[in-house]
Amino acid sequence: MAELEQKVKEATEAEQKIAGVASKTDNSEREDFVAVVNGNYRVFLHLPLPLLDLPNAKAYQAEDVSSPDRRIFAYVCRPDLPVRKDHVRLRAGAKTEGLLPLVDGGVAYWKPMQRHTYFLIYERPLGGHVVMGKKFTPVLSKEEADLVSKWVRPLLAGINNLAVCGLTHRSIRPDNLFYMDAEKTQIVLGDCISVPPAYDQPGVCETVPSMLCQPEGRGNGVAADDLYALGASLMWLGLGHNPVEGLSIPELAELKVRKGSYATIIGEERIALALIELLRGLLSDSVEQRWDISSTQQWIDGRRLTPVQVKSGKSSQRPFIFNNQEYFSYRSLALAFFYNWDLAAEAIRSERLMTWILRGFEDKQTAETIAKTLEMAVVAFSQKERQDDFIVSRTCMLLQPDAPLHLRDWSFMPDALGYVMGTAVLQDRDVKPLIGIISTGFLESWYSFKNDRVSAQQVKAMQVTLKKPDLGMGFERLLYETAEGLPCQSPLVKKHYVDNVRDLLEALESVSKKVDAKTDPVDRHIAAFISVNFGTKLGEQIALLNSPKENVAAQGMLSLYSTLQWTFGPEKLYGMCAWLGRHIAPIIGNYHSLEKRRQLEKDMPKYIRKGSLPELYRFLDNKDERLSDMRSFEQARCDYAKISQEIDFLDGNREKRIEHGMLLGYEVAAIVSFSIALLVMLLLLVARFLKG
Amino acid sequence: MSEKKTGKFRTFITCIVLFPILLVLKATVLFFLLAMLPTLVSLVLENKYKLRYKYKWLCIGGMNFAGTLPFLFRLWFEDNSLEGAIGLFFDFKTIFVAFGAAVVGFIFSRCIPPIILSIVEMADQRRIQFLRDLQRQLVDKWGDEVTEAPAGTVAASAPKNQ
Numbered sequence: 004m005a006e007l008e009q010k011v012k013e014a015t016e017a018e019q020k021i022a023g024v025a026s027k028t029d030n031s032e033r034e035d036f037v038a039v040v041n042g043n044y045r046v047f048l049h050l051p052l053p054l055l056d057l058p059n060a061k062a063y064q065a066e067d068v069s070s071p072d073r074r075i076f077a078y079v080c081r082p083d084l085p086v087r088k089d090h091v092r093l094r095a096g097a098k099t100e101g102l103l104p105l106v107d108g109g110v111a112y113w114k115p116m117q118r119h120t121y122f123l124i125y126e127r128p129l130g131g132h133v134v135m136g137k138k139f140t141p142v143l144s145k146e147e148a149d150l151v152s153k154w155v156r157p158l159l160a161g162i163n164n165l166a167v168c169g170l171t172h173r174s175i176r177p178d179n180l181f182y183m184d185a186e187k188t189q190i191v192l193g194d195c196i197s198v199p200p201a202y203d204q205p206g207v208c209e210t211v212p213s214m215l216c217q218p219e220g221r222g223n224g225v226a227a228d229d230l231y232a233l234g235a236s237l238m239w240l241g242l243g244h245n246p247v248e249g250l251s252i253p254e255l256a257e258l259k260v261r262k263g264s265y266a267t268i269i270g271e272e273r274i275a276l277a278l279i280e281l282l283r284g285l286l287s288d289s290v291e292q293r294w295d296i297s298s299t300q301q302w303i304d305g306r307r308l309t310p311v312q313v314k315s316g317k318s319s320q321r322p323f324i325f326n327n328q329e330y331f332s333y334r335s336l337a338l339a340f341f342y343n344w345d346l347a348a349e350a351i352r353s354e355r356l357m358t359w360i361l362r363g364f365e366d367k368q369t370a371e372t373i374a375k376t377l378e379m380a381v382v383a384f385s386q387k388e389r390q391d392d393f394i395v396s397r398t399c400m401l402l403q404p405d406a407p408l409h410l411r412d413w414s415f416m417p418d419a420l421g422y423v424m425g426t427a428v429l430q431d432r433d434v435k436p437l438i439g440i441i442s443t444g445f446l447e448s449w450y451s452f453k454n455d456r457v458s459a460q461q462v463k464a465m466q467v468t469l470k471k472p473d474l475g476m477g478f479e480r481l482l483y484e485t486a487e488g489l490p491c492q493s494p495l496v497k498k499h500y501v502d503n504v505r506d507l508l509e510a511l512e513s514v515s516k517k518v519d520a521k522t523d524p525v526d527r528h529i530a531a532f533i534s535v536n537f538g539t540k541l542g543e544q545i546a547l548l549n550s551p552k553e554n555v556a557a558q559g560m561l562s563l564y565s566t567l568q569w570t571f572g573p574e575k576l577y578g579m580c581a582w583l584g585r586h587i588a589p590i591i592g593n594y595h596s597l598e599k600r601r602q603l604e605k606d607m608p609k610y611i612r613k614g615s616l617p618e619l620y621r622f623l624d625n626k627d628e629r630l631s632d633m634r635s636f637e638q639a640r641c642d643y644a645k646i647s648q649e650i651d652f653l654d655g656n657r658e659k660r661i662e663h664g665m666l667l668g669y670e671v672a673a674i675v676s677f678s679i680a681l682l683v684m685l686l687l688l689v690a691r692f693l694k695g
Numbered sequence: 696m697s698e699k700k701t702g703k704f705r706t707f708i709t710c711i712v713l714f715p716i717l718l719v720l721k722a723t724v725l726f727f728l729l730a731m732l733p734t735l736v737s738l739v740l741e742n743k744y745k746l747r748y749k750y751k752w753l754c755i756g757g758m759n760f761a762g763t764l765p766f767l768f769r770l771w772f773e774d775n776s777l778e779g780a781i782g783l784f785f786d787f788k789t790i791f792v793a794f795g796a797a798v799v800g801f802i803f804s805r806c807i808p809p810i811i812l813s814i815v816e817m818a819d820q821r822r823i824q825f826l827r828d829l830q831r832q833l834v835d836k837w838g839d840e841v842t843e844a845p846a847g848t849v850a851a852s853a854p855k856n857q
Contacts, residue, residue: 636840639837643830644845650826653823653826667812669753669808672750675803676761676803680761684761
């Protein structure tokens with residue numbers, strides 16, 4: 004992580020340097036400092052907007068080329084974090100109440116990073132941030148609390164509009180709220196797309212399960228998570244500061260579990276009476292008890308609802324002592340296990356835990372499940388360390404069912420699997436533990452405890468995919484299937500941020516000019532990226548790629564890329580043709596006729612120079628000619644076999660041939676004898692006839 | 696049963712046809728039998744020793760017949776009686792010509808088959824050479840893969856360089 008921070012710091016410094024240079028250059032030379040997104044939006048590197056910056060996305064002045072009067076700006080996303088492409092897909096170009104209007108999103112080259120990255124183009128909030136920093140003058144002071152309903156309405160509308168589209172915001176916090184108009188009357192929720200869901204969220208704005216996750220593992224969650232964050236944000240806006248600012252995440256989580264979120268966050272603070280009921284409803288730790296959108300809407304409309312009575316979880320009269328601490332409930336103990344992983348396994352294996360569960364809670368089912376987990380661990384894993392991991396992970400799932408999936412350094416909600424995998428790959432982290440989580444039953448267990456059979460079945464399908472070693476399968480396929488819009492991670496095109504299969508060939512074309520021609524044009528990432536993003540139409544080509552026969556694999560590769568060029572363009576790919584030309588020679592071997600092969604070898608450079616892969620493919624793999632070649636070859640093989648048989652008969656069977664020759668000789672001799680006899684007879688008859 | 700009956704019937708018919716001929720042409724038959732003795736001996740010997748090629752008697756027979764014919768003509772057109780036939784046969788010239796011709800037939804049976812065999816062998820060699828050239832042309836056109844046997848057949852050998 005320190006390395007990552009260092010990288011970010013270096014990039015920021017480089018960016019500032021370039022901005023400095025840009026400010027000193029002439030207008031004509033400033034084009035070097037402009038990134039063009041989707042051919043229509045110009046982002047100006049030398050015009051940063053630090054007041055709109057997000058923790059992980061810097062803001063820059065932008066211009067809509069087709070409509071220069073439009074006030075827009077751009078967020079430059081970090082290329083080592085996945086972007087929420089589902090939001091871009093569903094929200095781009097649409098103005099939604101309560102949300103910062105997303106104009107568009109796309110990839111462009113960004114000079115400070117010296118690579119391509121993702122840009123989000125938003126309409127500019129003219130009123131700026133609602134608040135800046137962590138401490139500010141309370142926005143919802145006690146006197147203005149009556150106006151809170153008018154103020155909350157657009158934010159709730161934003162959450163609701165996202166929920167209607169099946170989306171969640173997951174970045175609701177005070178410093179991510181904006182005034183759209185200069186008069187500061189129209190409030191909207193800021194960006195939530197540039198980073199994985201809830202990546203930048205402070206602990207206070209997140210529920211306990213979400214807090215326990217690694218930042219990229221919090222998942223899309225549900226609208227209830229947004230409402231919790233809305234409640235926490237309202238409280239923060241009302242107080243002007245975060246009352247739990249000084250607490251670490253484990254301390255805050257422990258307090259929230261022990262006292263409940265409302266009590267933990269509000270504590271001794273004094274807030275407007277009007278807000279109490281709303282905050283109690285929104286900050287409920289139970290998803291079932293938490294106010295939903297309609298309840299909150301009713302409250303805004305003036306209907307007063309029954310205050311939520313927080314039901315604390317079942318507690319035992321006797322404590323369970325773990326790590327010199329006393330624990331009375333499942334949730335608090337699960338949290339302790341969560342943060343003391345190495346000590347937990349021993350505690351779970353001990354009889355004390357069983358006794359505590361059976362006597363303290365009379366919960367025979369949980370005790371039996373833990374006992375079963377101990378047995379399963381022995382069967383499934385040979386190493387004690389692995390067994391311990393399995394036992395602790397499953398016990399945590401059992402004791403705290405809404406907790407994330409946890410395994411040592413990895414902790415995430417299963418719906419964030421795509422983001423976790425994507426981030427791990429983007430940041431070059433070791434993904435073996437993740438593969439282990441999917442393939443060795445951790446993920447399956449999580450869904451099984453939720454009785455989610457459909458998802459458990461999907462995990463089984465993932466396990467099957469993981470086991471397949473073929474190109475287009477394995478971890479890479481899973482990566483692109485679960486992380487929507489993740490750019491292709493092939494080392495060849497990684498820096499080009501290819502998040503759309505349409506752009507792959509152009510990226511490869513520019514790579515082809517620098518790459519060593521011997522490098523294979525298709526690797527595991529490219530194959531998986533294409534097969535996931537192009538659909539099943541290329542299944543045949545991917546299957547060919549996996550053929551052990553060199554010529555078939557080369558044919559698959561050429562067919563794959565020619566289909567892509569034929570479907571998406573561009574019209575000419577000179578570099579790609581030359582690069583592929585080095586790898587497709589085996590296709591010529593598909594023809595049996597040596598003369599045809601020589602002809603193809605002779606003509607191939609001509610087709611390579613044309614820059615059209617479909618043409619090259621048609622030239623090398625003309626189906627009619629290949630069929631005719633195959634037929635002729637089969638005929639030739641039959642002819643060869645027949646000739647061989649005849650040679651064997653003539654040459655390899657001398658005794659029979661001698662016998663045949665002798666027989667023929669005798670026949671000839673007999674014929675000669677009788678011919679002479681007949682001739683004599685004829686002569687005699689003629690002589691007699693002449694004599695009269 | 697039916698085959699045996701048919702055979703007996705044929706023999707019976709043959710006897711009925713031949714017997715009158717034998718009676719009418721007894722001088723010719725006697726002369727012919729005597730003059731064709733080498734052929735008869737050859738036929739008997741071939742049958743007795745079960746020789747591999749039963750063509751020798753045909754060679755001898757053909758020439759023997761050719762040698763006999765001029766004298767048979769003389770018998771028919773001069774003195775066609777039993778005495779005439781016996782007298783004609785025991786003429787040195789008759790025996791010399793008829794039996795000499797049989798000897799020539801014997802020589803034919805000894806000389807012609809080896810000559811024909813040599814010719815056949817030469818033709819075989821030329822044919823083999825021609826076929827090998829054809830195979831070489833196929834290999835030149837299709838490569839070594841063409842020597843692999845098509846599905847369901849036994850693999851053929853590659854052409855030998857000669």
